[in-house]
Amino acid sequence: MKKLKLVMVGNGMAGVRTLEELLRIAPDIYDITVxxxxxxxxxxxxxxxxxxxxxxxxxxIMLNDVDWYAQNNITLHLGKxxxxxxxxxxxxxxxxxxxxxxDRLLLATGSTPFMLPVxxxxxxxxxxxxxxxxxxxMIAAAGxxxxxxxxxxxxxxxxxxxxxxxxGMDVTVVHxxxxxxxxxxxxxxxxxxxxxLEDRGLKFLLEKNTRELVGDENxxxxxxxxxxxxxxxxxxxxxxxxxxxxxxxxxxxxxxxNRGIVVNDTMQTYDPRIYAVGECxxxxxxxxxxxxxxxxxxxVAANHLASFGIGRYQGSVTSTKLKVTGIDLFSAGEFMGGExxxxxxxxxxxxxxxxxxxxxxxxxxxxxxxxxTVDGSWYFRLLREGKDIGEIRDxxxxxxxxxxxxxxxxxxxxxxxxxxxxxxxxxxxxGVCKGVIVSAIKEKGLFTLEDVRKHTKAxxxxxxxxxLVEQIIMFTAGGDYSAAAKAKPMCGCTDHTHQEARDAIxxxxxxxxxDVMRFMEWRTPNxxxxxRPAINYYLISTWPHEAIDDPQxxxxxxxxxxxxxxxxxxxxxxxxxxxxxxxxDLRRIADVVDKYAIPTVxxxxxxxxxxxxxxxEDLPAVWKDLGMPSGLAYAKGLRTVKTCVGSEWxxxxxxxxxxxxxQMEKALARMYSPHKVKIAVSGxxxxxxxxxxxxxxxxxxxSGWEIYVGGNGGIKTEVAHFFVKLKTHEEVLEYAxxxxxxxxxxxxxxxxxxxxxxxxxxxxxxxxxxEDHDGRRALYERLLFSLDGLPDxxxxxxxxxxxxxxxxxxxx
Amino acid sequence: xxxxxxxVCNVADIPxxxxxxxxRATQPDVAIFRNSEDAVFALLDRCPHRxxxxxxxxxxxxxxxxxxxxxxxELHSGCAVAPDEGCTQKFSVKVEDGQVYLDxxxxxxxxxxxx
Numbered sequence: 001m002k003k004l005k006l007v008m009v010g011n012g013m014a015g016v017r018t019l020e021e022l023l024r025i026a027p028d029i030y031d032i033t034v035x036x037x038x039x040x041x042x043x044x045x046x047x048x049x050x051x052x053x054x055x056x057x058x059x060x061i062m063l064n065d066v067d068w069y070a071q072n073n074i075t076l077h078l079g080k081x082x083x084x085x086x087x088x089x090x091x092x093x094x095x096x097x098x099x100x101x102x103d104r105l106l107l108a109t110g111s112t113p114f115m116l117p118v119x120x121x122x123x124x125x126x127x128x129x130x131x132x133x134x135x136x137x138m139i140a141a142a143g144x145x146x147x148x149x150x151x152x153x154x155x156x157x158x159x160x161x162x163x164x165x166x167x168g169m170d171v172t173v174v175h176x177x178x179x180x181x182x183x184x185x186x187x188x189x190x191x192x193x194x195x196x197l198e199d200r201g202l203k204f205l206l207e208k209n210t211r212e213l214v215g216d217e218n219x220x221x222x223x224x225x226x227x228x229x230x231x232x233x234x235x236x237x238x239x240x241x242x243x244x245x246x247x248x249x250x251x252x253x254x255x256x257x258n259r260g261i262v263v264n265d266t267m268q269t270y271d272p273r274i275y276a277v278g279e280c281x282x283x284x285x286x287x288x289x290x291x292x293x294x295x296x297x298x299x300v301a302a303n304h305l306a307s308f309g310i311g312r313y314q315g316s317v318t319s320t321k322l323k324v325t326g327i328d329l330f331s332a333g334e335f336m337g338g339e340x341x342x343x344x345x346x347x348x349x350x351x352x353x354x355x356x357x358x359x360x361x362x363x364x365x366x367x368x369x370x371x372x373t374v375d376g377s378w379y380f381r382l383l384r385e386g387k388d389i390g391e392i393r394d395x396x397x398x399x400x401x402x403x404x405x406x407x408x409x410x411x412x413x414x415x416x417x418x419x420x421x422x423x424x425x426x427x428x429x430x431g432v433c434k435g436v437i438v439s440a441i442k443e444k445g446l447f448t449l450e451d452v453r454k455h456t457k458a459x460x461x462x463x464x465x466x467x468l469v470e471q472i473i474m475f476t477a478g479g480d481y482s483a484a485a486k487a488k489p490m491c492g493c494t495d496h497t498h499q500e501a502r503d504a505i506x507x508x509x510x511x512x513x514x515d516v517m518r519f520m521e522w523r524t525p526n527x528x529x530x531x532r533p534a535i536n537y538y539l540i541s542t543w544p545h546e547a548i549d550d551p552q553x554x555x556x557x558x559x560x561x562x563x564x565x566x567x568x569x570x571x572x573x574x575x576x577x578x579x580x581x582x583x584x585d586l587r588r589i590a591d592v593v594d595k596y597a598i599p600t601v602x603x604x605x606x607x608x609x610x611x612x613x614x615x616x617e618d619l620p621a622v623w624k625d626l627g628m629p630s631g632l633a634y635a636k637g638l639r640t641v642k643t644c645v646g647s648e649w650x651x652x653x654x655x656x657x658x659x660x661x662x663q664m665e666k667a668l669a670r671m672y673s674p675h676k677v678k679i680a681v682s683g684x685x686x687x688x689x690x691x692x693x694x695x696x697x698x699x700x701x702x703s704g705w706e707i708y709v710g711g712n713g714g715i716k717t718e719v720a721h722f723f724v725k726l727k728t729h730e731e732v733l734e735y736a737x738x739x740x741x742x743x744x745x746x747x748x749x750x751x752x753x754x755x756x757x758x759x760x761x762x763x764x765x766x767x768x769x770x771e772d773h774d775g776r777r778a779l780y781e782r783l784l785f786s787l788d789g790l791p792d793x794x795x796x797x798x799x800x801x802x803x804x805x806x807x808x809x810x811x812x
Numbered sequence: 813x814x815x816x817x818x819x820v821c822n823v824a825d826i827p828x829x830x831x832x833x834x835x836r837a838t839q840p841d842v843a844i845f846r847n848s849e850d851a852v853f854a855l856l857d858r859c860p861h862r863x864x865x866x867x868x869x870x871x872x873x874x875x876x877x878x879x880x881x882x883x884x885x886e887l888h889s890g891c892a893v894a895p896d897e898g899c900t901q902k903f904s905v906k907v908e909d910g911q912v913y914l915d916x917x918x919x920x921x922x923x924x925x926x927x
Contacts, residue, residue, distance in 0.1 A: 454895050455895050524872065526848050527872055528877070529872060529884075533870070552827055552829040552830050552870070555870065556870075556879040564865075564868060566864075568864065568868070803827055805827070806832075809835045810820050810832050810833065810834045811820075812818055812835075
């Protein structure tokens with residue numbers, strides 16, 4: 001097949017990222033030609049400020065060198081500006097006459113700095129701050145001249161001013177609004193920033209309007225004059241008052257533009273052969289200037305260029321951080337507040353710390369941090385995900401480490417990424433140190449959590465270090481770390497969220513995995529290892545006894561009804577109701593261990609016995625010989641009910657905890673749920689069964705039973721919340737059952753009760769289970785209906801859909 | 813070298829989007845997979861990462877996810893999906909009249925494990 005021709009105009013970060021994505025998913029469709037107006041290959045524009053400040057070199061910030069284009073057979077024209085698009089003939093023409101034909105055209109022309117229309121703007125020594133050329137001009141000027149004026153006290157202007165100051169110039173920043181960075185900071189934070197920059201020797205002239213730039217006899221700028229008559233010497237004037245999408249070429253070619261090249265959600269312009277990405281576009285009325293949204297666009301554009309036709313870009317939420325070493329500043333969302341919002345403010349001007357959180361309807365909608373930005377990534381996450389913060393409101397200001405949920409494990413208790421040495425382990429599951437993450441981010445040009453997970457495996461297993469990794473990305477990738485996708489899709493197979501899948505299954509009575517994928521237009525033929533198990537769970541929990549369980553959509557443990565071990569053997573854990581056993585059961589277990597030469601026998605934390613190292617072929621016989629029910633120790637479902645001895649024997653016992661535990665375990669024995677469920681029953685407040693860290697914990701007191709929910713003893717140690725106090729065993733079964741059924745119906749797959757509660761709020765659960773008596777009984781009824789007649793997978797292969805073929809290997 | 817095809821099972825003996833294990837006399841197991849299009853693939857039953865039994869993984873599209881650490885392995889090549897790196901040995905498969913054949917010569921060939 002003849003290859004199609006793809007031409008890209010503009011050689012910046014967004015465009016090249018689009019090509020990278022395209023080459024990854026469809027390497028052979030196009031012959032690619034790239035035109036770049038600058039004489040350099042692709043570099044990280046965000047890091048020009050550290051270059052100006054002398055902290056990095058141009059070499060350090062190259063992302064793709066010329067060799068990269070050659071290796072990928074891309075024809076690269078550097079230093080050639082395209083002046084014309086001939087849409088009828090489908091070709092572009094460069095300034096020097098070079099012509100290239102296209103089947104698809106990708107515009108990535110970026111933005112141009114806005115130059116104030118004042119007299120003298122054309123004098124020598126008046127420049128903008130946009131590219132390597134400008135940066136070199138500033139470095140050269142700093143070597144020759146003494147006075148610089150930067151017009152514009154925004155992000156870019158301040159970074160320029162800081163760099164010039166570090167290079168020895170006397171720098172004055174001129175700014176029209178009343179405080180610095182007015183688009184990112186509120187007045188208080190803006191003034192604190194000004195103070196600390198003044199301490200570094202920068203000068204500021206606020207609320208000043210430039211009248212003209214005054215030149216000397218050689219046509220070189222020598223001073224700036226304001227409307228109030230003030231004049232300040234300047235041999236270098238940097239205009240940093242803003243950027244405009246660069247649409248000149250598109251407009252001249254008749255492509256619809258409106259403060260940006262207008263694109264739809266597939267990044268297509270009004271000419272269907274022409275796509276556009278990056279700072280030059282206007283998507284749903286917004287032009288973005290930060291890198292993460294541009295990369296999201298790149299992904300979508302690549303998908304459509306590859307003719308996959310399924311991605312959509314739906315806009316981004318962005319955050320800002322200033323790249324001036326030693327100044328910590330972060331803002332996101334509606335940081336200025338406004339109607340219907342409330343603010344929580346912490347202000348310590350002497351200590352140089354200011355934090356403002358803006359809240360609306362119990363959700364964080366904006367944040368502005370100065371001096372201490374450690375929790376920036378956490379606030380940003382709360383903001384993006386629209387989490388209900390009602391319950392952590394009183395401690396929200398004090399950061400993630402102080403919201404009553406300590407206990408992140410596996411990284412030595414570090415919570416501050418900046419304070420970690422490079423050798424410190426960030427991800428305790430995969431053994432990834434901070435240094436490894438930092439160098440991967442720098443060398444491979446990673447900007448998102450997902451990228452870092454893929455390349456380093458950090459935070460890719462248990463996820464407890466996600467906050468730390470996000471902080472590291474923020475500090476390393478320059479400040480432009482931001483994330484798109486307000487609501488996270490289930491996986492790469494779809495743009496739909498877990499909630500949307502749940503809703504579609506319920507509303508349209510979908511009964512099979514294939515139905516769901518067809519109905520929701522999955523972009524892969526049969527999903528992946530991440531979405532299939534989730535959908536299968538949603539089906540069987542939404543339509544019990546109607547939807548048919550699909551074993552091939554279950555993780556191996558739930559398919560073979562045992563736990564796979566690192567060497568491919570399995571472990572077998574039979575039920576021991578409430579942790580109580582008998583001589584007969586123990587004898588049978590001992591006989592099975594001997595007969596099948598099972599290498600290890602271990603007592604579990606859940607008061608059961610684990611037989612480790614069983615060969616897969618032996619599983620059916622082991623189960624049969626044991627003659628005990630499956631303990632479902634492998635399931636996303638009820639694991640075990642841990643009990644203490646209770647009033648039967650214990651001299652302190654107030655209630656018969658063993659009996660209640662056994663009743664609960666019998667009632668819930670074959671229950672599947674979004675994630676594993678652990679229950680404990682203690683017979684007195686000494687709480688020997690550790691009810692405080694279980695999904696449902698029951699504690700006997702003299703007058704009845706206290707129920708706690710949402711505890712967790714794993715990755716995030718979480719103390720369960722008090723839920724309700726009850727009198728009888730029957731009541732405990734009903735209330736605990738109703739809570740679990742609500743979790744089964746509303747929880748997202750692989751969401752533990754602790755995370756479910758954090759998402760929906762304890763109040764919601766209380767309303768549904770405690771306050772609505774009919775609702776509670778209905779929930780409990782639905783639970784009993786779901787569990788009614790469920791087979792034991794160890795002893796009823798047919799009814800439990802266990803494919804017995806898996807236990808018999810083939811031979812040749 | 814000519815193929816020495818030997819029937820191992822019917823396509824129907826392999827679950828759709830599933831796998832079966834083929835035992836060899838002395839060498840490690842081979843996994844045969846069947847996808848939703850009824851295409852059959854054969855790979856050494858060892859993930860290039862930590863040796864996990866690929867036959868126990870979830871099959872989707874033309875890939876299988878290793879049950880131990882969720883690496884995705886391409887069924888047609890035996891190689892891990894980037895950015896993970898590594899390949900496991902692949903074996904020739906022939907399907908005729910619903911029968912699955914493997915090449916005995918290939919199955920019996922000794923492979924240098926270190927390679």
